[in-house]
Amino acid sequence: MISVENLSKSFTLHNQGGTVIPVMAGASLHVGPGECVGLVGQSGAGKSTLMRMIQGNYLAGAGSIRIAGTELVGAEPRAVTRLRRETLGHVSQFLRVLPRVPAVDVVAEPLRALGTPEAEARARAECLLWRLNIPRRLWSLSPTTFSGGEQQRVNIARGFVHPFPCLLLDEPTASLDALNREVVLTLIEEAKARGAAILGIFHDAPARDRVCDRLVDVTACTPGRAA
Amino acid sequence: MSDYNFAYLDEQTKRMIRRAILKALAIPGYQVPFASREMPMPYGWGTGGVQLTAACLTPDDCLKVIDQGADDTTNAVSIRKFFQRTAGVAVTQATREATLIQTRHRIPETPLTEDQVLVYQVPIPEPLRFLEPRETETRKMHELEEYGLMHVKLYEDIARHGQIATSYAYPVKVEGRYVMDPSPIPKFDNPKLSDCPAIQLFGAGREQRIYALPPYTQVVSLDFDDYPFEASKPDHDCDLCGASDSYLDEVITDDRGGRMFVCSDTDFCAGRVRAGHAGRLAGRNKGAAA
Amino acid sequence: MSAPILSVRGLERRYGARIGCTGIGFDLWPGEVLGIVGESGSGKSTLLSCLAGHQRPEAGRVTYDGRDVLAMAETERRRLARTEWAYVHQHARDGLRMGVSAGANVGERLMATGARHYGRLRAQAIDWLDRVEIDQTRIDDRPTAFSGGMQQRLQIARNLVTGPRLVFMDEPTGGLDVSVQARLLDLLRGLVRDMGLSVIIVTHDLAVVRLLADRLMVMKSGRVVEQGLTDQVLDDPQHAYTQLLVSSVLQV
Numbered sequence: 001m002i003s004v005e006n007l008s009k010s011f012t013l014h015n016q017g018g019t020v021i022p023v024m025a026g027a028s029l030h031v032g033p034g035e036c037v038g039l040v041g042q043s044g045a046g047k048s049t050l051m052r053m054i055q056g057n058y059l060a061g062a063g064s065i066r067i068a069g070t071e072l073v074g075a076e077p078r079a080v081t082r083l084r085r086e087t088l089g090h091v092s093q094f095l096r097v098l099p100r101v102p103a104v105d106v107v108a109e110p111l112r113a114l115g116t117p118e119a120e121a122r123a124r125a126e127c128l129l130w131r132l133n134i135p136r137r138l139w140s141l142s143p144t145t146f147s148g149g150e151q152q153r154v155n156i157a158r159g160f161v162h163p164f165p166c167l168l169l170d171e172p173t174a175s176l177d178a179l180n181r182e183v184v185l186t187l188i189e190e191a192k193a194r195g196a197a198i199l200g201i202f203h204d205a206p207a208r209d210r211v212c213d214r215l216v217d218v219t220a221c222t223p224g225r226a227a
Numbered sequence: 228m229s230d231y232n233f234a235y236l237d238e239q240t241k242r243m244i245r246r247a248i249l250k251a252l253a254i255p256g257y258q259v260p261f262a263s264r265e266m267p268m269p270y271g272w273g274t275g276g277v278q279l280t281a282a283c284l285t286p287d288d289c290l291k292v293i294d295q296g297a298d299d300t301t302n303a304v305s306i307r308k309f310f311q312r313t314a315g316v317a318v319t320q321a322t323r324e325a326t327l328i329q330t331r332h333r334i335p336e337t338p339l340t341e342d343q344v345l346v347y348q349v350p351i352p353e354p355l356r357f358l359e360p361r362e363t364e365t366r367k368m369h370e371l372e373e374y375g376l377m378h379v380k381l382y383e384d385i386a387r388h389g390q391i392a393t394s395y396a397y398p399v400k401v402e403g404r405y406v407m408d409p410s411p412i413p414k415f416d417n418p419k420l421s422d423c424p425a426i427q428l429f430g431a432g433r434e435q436r437i438y439a440l441p442p443y444t445q446v447v448s449l450d451f452d453d454y455p456f457e458a459s460k461p462d463h464d465c466d467l468c469g470a471s472d473s474y475l476d477e478v479i480t481d482d483r484g485g486r487m488f489v490c491s492d493t494d495f496c497a498g499r500v501r502a503g504h505a506g507r508l509a510g511r512n513k514g515a516a517a
Numbered sequence: 518m519s520a521p522i523l524s525v526r527g528l529e530r531r532y533g534a535r536i537g538c539t540g541i542g543f544d545l546w547p548g549e550v551l552g553i554v555g556e557s558g559s560g561k562s563t564l565l566s567c568l569a570g571h572q573r574p575e576a577g578r579v580t581y582d583g584r585d586v587l588a589m590a591e592t593e594r595r596r597l598a599r600t601e602w603a604y605v606h607q608h609a610r611d612g613l614r615m616g617v618s619a620g621a622n623v624g625e626r627l628m629a630t631g632a633r634h635y636g637r638l639r640a641q642a643i644d645w646l647d648r649v650e651i652d653q654t655r656i657d658d659r660p661t662a663f664s665g666g667m668q669q670r671l672q673i674a675r676n677l678v679t680g681p682r683l684v685f686m687d688e689p690t691g692g693l694d695v696s697v698q699a700r701l702l703d704l705l706r707g708l709v710r711d712m713g714l715s716v717i718i719v720t721h722d723l724a725v726v727r728l729l730a731d732r733l734m735v736m737k738s739g740r741v742v743e744q745g746l747t748d749q750v751l752d753d754p755q756h757a758y759t760q761l762l763v764s765s766v767l768q769v
Contacts, residue, residue: 014757015764056746058753077732077746078546098706098728099699112710358616371592375599375629379614379621382628385635386618386657451635 001166001197002031002054007063007073007221009053023049027063027221029199033165036188036198038212041219047201050218051168054199055090056080067166085113089164093171095143095151103146104129104139107157114162121161128157132183149175153184160187167191169200173207185211234281234314240264244282244437248428251439256401257369258352263435273306273331274432276348280310280329283344283428289317291325296333296474296491303331320494332395334416336473336495339425341442347410349431352438354398354408374406377449385454394459399446406449407438414448415460415474421446463488468499469506520583522547522683522715523568528577530560530567536739537563541577543734543744547682550709550716552730552747554723554762560739561719562607562687568717569604569685570594581683599629603676607688609668612675613660619646619671620656626679645674650700666693673701677708686718690725702728723766727751735759 010022024046031037039047052058054065056072065072068087070079084090089110097106104125105112111121129139132153138146143154152175159167172188173181181204188211191198202208208215232238240262247261266274284290290310294303298320306329307318319325322337329346339345355365358376368376377398384392397414401407409420410429420427420440427440440446450456464471466487473495475488487508490496500509521544530537538560545551553561567574570586579586582601586594598604606612613622623642624632632638643653649670651663660668673689690698706729708714720726726733726747733751734744735758743756754760 011753012755014760052752057748059745059749059755077744077749078549080746080749081549081731096727098703100696101699101703358614367591371595373595373599373629375625375627378628378633379617379625382621382624382635382638383617386620386639450633451638452633453636 001033001068002029002199003064003066004029004050004054005064005066007050007053007060007065009049009058009061010223022223024053024061024218024221025223027218029216031166031197031199033195033197034192035213036192036200036211038208038215039199039201040208040215040217041222045219045222047218048170051170051199051201055088055168056084085110087165089159089162089167091156091159091167091169091172093152093155093174095155097143099144100142102140103134103143103154106143106154107161110158110162124161125157128161129154131187132157133180149177149180152176153180156184156187160191163191163194163196165196167196167198167200169198169202171201171203173202173204181207232313233286234284234310234316235267236264236278236281240278241282244278247437248279248282248439251428251437252426252441254405255440255444256405256407256438258436258438260435261437263432266432267309268305270433271350272302273329273348275430275434275437276329276331276346276432277306277309277430278432279346279428279430279437280306280327281314283327283346284310284314284316286314286316288326289319289324291319291322291328291494292330293328293333293335293492293494294331296335296476297493299493321498322492322494332411332413333474333491334412334419336470336490336492337498339423341424343425345423345425345427347412347427347429349408349410349429349434349436351396352408352429352431352434352436354396354406369405372404374400377406378451381449381451381454385451391450391454391456397456398449400449401440402445403447407446409446413460413474414456415458417446417448417456418458420444461488464506465490465496465499466506466508468496468504469509470496470499470504521545521580522582523717524578524580525568526578528564528567528574528579530563530572530574536560537572538567538736538739540740543741545683545715545717547715548709548713549732550718550730552726552733553717553719553736554721554726554733555736556721556762559736561736563739564736565685565687565717565719569602570598571604599626600679601682603679603681603684605673605676605684605686605689607691609660609665609672612672613668615660618657618659619651619663622660622671622675623678626675630679641678645678646671648704649674650697666697669693670697670701673704680712682713682715684714684716686716686720688720688722689718690720690722698725705729723751723763735762 005028007027009024010020013019027050041047053060060073067083070083104122107125108121134150134153143151156172172184185207244261247259251259266277292303292307294300310316311318322335327344331348353365355368355376357380359365381391395413396408396411397417399407399409422443424442426442429438448456461475463475465475467489470490473490473492476491478487478489480487523545526542528541529539541564555561566572568579620642623645624638627638642656646653646656651667651670660671730747733747734741737758743750743759751763754763
């Protein structure tokens with residue numbers, strides 16, 4: 001489902017003397033349906049960079065990224081947009097939304113983008129907000145005013161509201177209490193059970209041990225470190 | 228008479244105006260530019276109408292001139308005299324006898340015939356000017372039939388007054404194509420524009436435009452489905468002749484609130500009185516009707 | 518999604534020897550929002566007015582829905598401009614009729630396309646004033662009595678009332694309160710989604726394009742220096758100028 005072959009990437013800082021910083025070389029990994037793979041490695045080793053490339057947020061330098069059969073490297077922006085809308089879910093650490101849009105609409109948006117009728121999309125969004133213990137009185141408020149943990153859970157709800165075949169999770173359990181951490185881990189297990197391919201970064205070791213089937217250490221493909 | 232060309236204008240000018248008239252008749256409602264001449268009267272006194280009349284008159288014609296329906300007001304009298312002197316044509320006050328009628332702000336009540344030409348004096352020929360002052364833009368709008376703006380004007384009327392308050396110069400659409408200003412006739416007269424057997428010519432001297440309605444042209448007053456056009460008039464009968472279907476002028480008769488309503492078409496009113504019709508004040512005001 | 522709604526190839530507009538924009542080519546797909554960013558004088562507004570038919574380019578092709586826009590008769594282009602297209606000006610005064618009421622401003626496009634029922638026009642005007650957060654009691658006021666922000670919101674209502682397919686926007690949020698910007702961006706996102714609206718939005722506000730645009734074109738000196746997915750261009754800019762632009766944004 002998620003297949004990365006010989007991926008490399010460097011940043012060129014044009015405004016700082018054209019400095020070229022290689023950040024990844026020869027990265028390869030594969031995540032199959034129903035599988036959860038965790039990315040590990042020291043801070044700065046390139047876990048987030050790799051995730052961002054797979055999400056299409058960073059441009060790959062060379063190599064191949066295939067998501068459910070679609071090649072991402074060199075793809076038209078439109079193809080990436082469609083992939084993100086239909087196939088590739090993403091839970092980031094940061095919530096970036098329009099101020100004043102109610103939480104329930106923020107969560108329902110991925111479904112609305114797929115053409116789900118408003119009532120049904122909202123119902124499914126409310127179901128997830130309820131499972132993630134977001135108090136009902138907050139549903140109609142903008143998440144920009146929420147606490148860090150609440151924002152994180154809104155983000156998670158957004159990522160799980162549509163049964164994406166592929167999921168990227170960046171620290172999904174960070175800043176969550178034990179109760180909500182359990183809900184999120186259950187959501188991940190459910191997604192695996194329905195056959196989703198999941199790639200994640202978990203600093204929370206017990207959580208990682210519980211949901212991940214395999215770990216991939218990105219240090220091996222960090223230029224200047226592996227060698 | 229011999230000191231002037233027939234009907235004042237030289238033949239070249241009349242040729243130019245007749246060409247414009249033919250073009251205007253060929254494209255009903257379209258404003259044809261023409262080289263308006265200096266006339267021996269100020270702009271706003273009907274120089275456009277006078278040039279049309281001059282270009283149309285033949286020695287056999289019988290001319291009637293009205294101003295707001297009346298044959299005996301200054302403007303009507305002076306134009307009538309002008310053509311008596313420069314063309315020597317017969318003149319009349321009777322609508323039925325006239326072959327050419329020059330008018331300011333009215334259409335006669337007596338139905339017109341195929342043998343007649345009605346010439347209107349027009350102050351502002353452009354119906355879109357109220358909302359779009361740029362002439363280049365209004366011409367483009369006519370060309371492309373972009374007439375949404377006309378309804379914006381009517382919308383504003385209803386929003387402001389609860390009804391379409393435009394009571395004169397009420398815009399019309401000609402043969403489903405050009406939107407036209409019918410000159411400042413009361414909207415009561417608008418239905419008479421349509422399917423009229425006579426030729427109707429409109430002349431704006433200062434603005435140098437001629438437009439026309441050939442006989443039996445379909446002319447529709449613009450409106451909204453839920454605010455349909457109504458040809459309204461004061462809710463009275465004529466106090467002199469008793470007519471209930473003619474357009475009325477309100478006349479203040481004293482300084483104690485006394486007033487009367489009389490037909491604005493003096494020929495029509497006098498004709499009814501002669502035929503024995505009588506209104507509310509007929510006995511007391513016989514002098515006024517004569 | 519089978520064909521682009523707007524296709525541009527080799528577009529060039531010159532002002533004498535000076536280049537307005539040149540070598541512009543892109544496809545806009547139905548339901549897509551394309552952001553064009555760049556500093557003042559980069560040619561982004563010139564490009565937009567060429568696309569919308571306000572200026573005639575010297576070279577290039579613009580195809581809308583399979584039709585050659587530059588070869589189109591003016592009648593047809595203006596008909597498009599008041600039905601399937603909309604243009605939101607930077608200055609509301611350029612896009613509004615200042616002499617008539619707010620309601621008439623909203624209703625004009627409807628009346629221009631044949632709406633002849635006063636009651637329904639009024640109901641639609643009220644609905645749209647509400648959507649752009651203008652109190653419906655202001656429906657009979659003229660835009661001259663409105664604040665700059667309200668004028669801009671009225672302009673947007675006036676443009677979107679006919680449910681156009683392609684919307685051109687020139688710095689639409691420039692004069693608005695931050696809170697109103699957000700509401701409008703949200704409204705536009707909803708319309709894009711529900712009506713399959715396609716949008717080309719010119720702005721220098723990177724926050725606006727991040728929230729609204731699927732795709733981004735970065736312009737400098739009349740040329741496109743970089744284009745791609747909005748978040749990719751902003752987070753991983755490749756061109757020196759884009760890197761400078763992104764790094765120059767003040768963080769709140």
